[in-house]
Amino acid sequence: MLGWIDTIVQGVLLGGLYALYATGLSVIFGIMRLVNLAHGDLIVLGAFLILVLSTNGINIVLAAAIVAPIMFALGYALQSLVLNRTLGRDVLPPLLITFGLSIILQNALLELFSADSRRLHVGALDAASLALGGGIAIGIMPLLCFLTAIAVIVALNLLFFHTALGRAFRATSDDAETAQLMGIDNRAIYAIAMGIAFFVCALAGVFLGARANFDPSIGPARLIYAFEAVIIGGLGSLWGTLAGGIVVGLAQTIGAQINPEWQILAGHVAFLGVLVVRPRGLFPRAAD
Amino acid sequence: MDVGVDVSAAPSPAPRFVVRTTTRLSSLGTMAAAGLVAALVVLPAFADRRLVQDLFFVLTMLVLAQSWNLLAGYAGLLSVGQQAFVGLGGYALFGLTTMAGVDPALAVVLSGLIAGVVAVPTAFIVFRLQGAYFAIGTWVVAETMRLVLAQVKQLGGGTGTSLPPAVTSAMVGLDGVRRLFDVRGSAARDVLAYWMALTLAVLTMGAIYTLLRSRRGLALAAIRDSELAAESCGVNAFRTKFFVYVMTAILTGSAGALIYLQKARISPDAAFSLLDWTADVIVIVVIGGIGTLEGPILGVLMFYALQTYFAATGTWYLMLLGGLAIAMMLFAPRGLWGLWSERFDVEVFALRRTLLTSAAPDQDPGARTDEKP
Numbered sequence: 001m002l003g004w005i006d007t008i009v010q011g012v013l014l015g016g017l018y019a020l021y022a023t024g025l026s027v028i029f030g031i032m033r034l035v036n037l038a039h040g041d042l043i044v045l046g047a048f049l050i051l052v053l054s055t056n057g058i059n060i061v062l063a064a065a066i067v068a069p070i071m072f073a074l075g076y077a078l079q080s081l082v083l084n085r086t087l088g089r090d091v092l093p094p095l096l097i098t099f100g101l102s103i104i105l106q107n108a109l110l111e112l113f114s115a116d117s118r119r120l121h122v123g124a125l126d127a128a129s130l131a132l133g134g135g136i137a138i139g140i141m142p143l144l145c146f147l148t149a150i151a152v153i154v155a156l157n158l159l160f161f162h163t164a165l166g167r168a169f170r171a172t173s174d175d176a177e178t179a180q181l182m183g184i185d186n187r188a189i190y191a192i193a194m195g196i197a198f199f200v201c202a203l204a205g206v207f208l209g210a211r212a213n214f215d216p217s218i219g220p221a222r223l224i225y226a227f228e229a230v231i232i233g234g235l236g237s238l239w240g241t242l243a244g245g246i247v248v249g250l251a252q253t254i255g256a257q258i259n260p261e262w263q264i265l266a267g268h269v270a271f272l273g274v275l276v277v278r279p280r281g282l283f284p285r286a287a288d
Numbered sequence: 289m290d291v292g293v294d295v296s297a298a299p300s301p302a303p304r305f306v307v308r309t310t311t312r313l314s315s316l317g318t319m320a321a322a323g324l325v326a327a328l329v330v331l332p333a334f335a336d337r338r339l340v341q342d343l344f345f346v347l348t349m350l351v352l353a354q355s356w357n358l359l360a361g362y363a364g365l366l367s368v369g370q371q372a373f374v375g376l377g378g379y380a381l382f383g384l385t386t387m388a389g390v391d392p393a394l395a396v397v398l399s400g401l402i403a404g405v406v407a408v409p410t411a412f413i414v415f416r417l418q419g420a421y422f423a424i425g426t427w428v429v430a431e432t433m434r435l436v437l438a439q440v441k442q443l444g445g446g447t448g449t450s451l452p453p454a455v456t457s458a459m460v461g462l463d464g465v466r467r468l469f470d471v472r473g474s475a476a477r478d479v480l481a482y483w484m485a486l487t488l489a490v491l492t493m494g495a496i497y498t499l500l501r502s503r504r505g506l507a508l509a510a511i512r513d514s515e516l517a518a519e520s521c522g523v524n525a526f527r528t529k530f531f532v533y534v535m536t537a538i539l540t541g542s543a544g545a546l547i548y549l550q551k552a553r554i555s556p557d558a559a560f561s562l563l564d565w566t567a568d569v570i571v572i573v574v575i576g577g578i579g580t581l582e583g584p585i586l587g588v589l590m591f592y593a594l595q596t597y598f599a600a601t602g603t604w605y606l607m608l609l610g611g612l613a614i615a616m617m618l619f620a621p622r623g624l625w626g627l628w629s630e631r632f633d634v635e636v637f638a639l640r641r642t643l644l645t646s647a648a649p650d651q652d653p654g655a656r657t658d659e660k661p
Contacts (some may be wrong), residue, residue, distance in 0.1 A: 091420045224427065
């Protein structure tokens, strides 16, 4: 019984990590109906950039604070220089461009950093844990990760619902053409949204690297978990995305508890199950 | 020659509408294609084994590319999970030959059908997602199949398995080929696999061409242009897309079975590889020209050249492919064939329906017209 409670606690915490992966994906889909197939590779890129800084003696937190704005700039540039050229009804060009980007990123990272497994070390925090009594302990890093996910969602919701920029985001999401008539430059809005998604990728990169080993090839799997979290949660709701991440995390830890080989499979099965039973996700908001 | 029908009941002064479906060039193209296929059939008599093997690769990739092209370019179903059916076809072949003792040639056909059967429930799940989300949904399905097959210990589990020599050397017709060309068993197997790939490629092209020329093809084009408008004209978009999805699963599954019959070794990671069976295929179609039948043929030849010259550079080669996909989408979204045909207005496989108001029985005397007002 205790084993199961522990499994559930760990699953929820893992869900926090997946929600962090998924938040950027959820934001750009919500605003521009676009899926960035390089999303997972960008998280890995964030982790590698932080690794480079931290091996040069820079503290992880400071490194993340440096890398996140850089990632924002990269996202802004990608959208305004490349993806904005392909805006339109057809989803094929942006999808294939990000697919090409994914292949390029994976192989560039492989060329630069080799296929070796890496890890971000956070000193004493690496193995620190908080005893909850009854033999259950939760790791400090997983807990920090979960709290970061919540903080990111709260911050983004404040941005979306309490600022002029957020109003522009929502207006563009609802109807880009009418928003343009009201004087909103939708291309700039898209670029900022992509920048935000990249920014969150850098934060996710910290926990990707600190919680487990990473190498250049693991990006696509992160994209899939993030995607599952977004769809399970329901399009257009960041809290839904968190719930979706928790569902995937729980399914994976429970699957692994039954048979270690079933971890990933259980996550996929949970996703397909939700798709069959509730095709619009658990907490749908956007009507599309 | 001109069999256009009179649409209006009134006699002659009213304009007559006829639908033209062939051009002189496309009639020539059909003859050239028939000649090419005939040449390819007798090719093993002259070519060395290496060329036969390379052509096997080109032909199987062509089948995968045409299937993906039909799916994404004509039906708007952007799948990045076609490796699901390659892997499924490959595993079905291994299962049928090693466990049930089916002849490999028959097993290729059955494996394609099995892939088609599996595509039915799969379609009901992934069709719940739209556009870009459909893409990743198909990918999840492929990953699920990979992980499930890795659990099947009889087929080698996660590490994979090999086809026993008894299976590959017992193929129907192998002895005949050996005597015909006076070659050893392994070379004869290459020739047989090559012929099967050629058959599959011709069948694929023929099936897609026939589909696109049929009522369903017209429905597909209508859905591509505007799903809403097509539905309001009575086109059942779901049924049309469903048909295409299952049809491409059968073709892709057969190609997968054939590829793994020739490789004689299978593992879940290789058989369900996103890079080998979907990324490469997408690059082929995008270079050649998505939404045309000629494009993937051009694309597969370009891809073969790229692979021959650059594959040894490993990561740089893959970055080149990624860069090519991006560049094509930005600067030539309709591919090389698209650029070419836009400029010169040529079409080898006649798929367009041109509406003519023919007061005079005119223009292209070589043209055939259908009785479709």
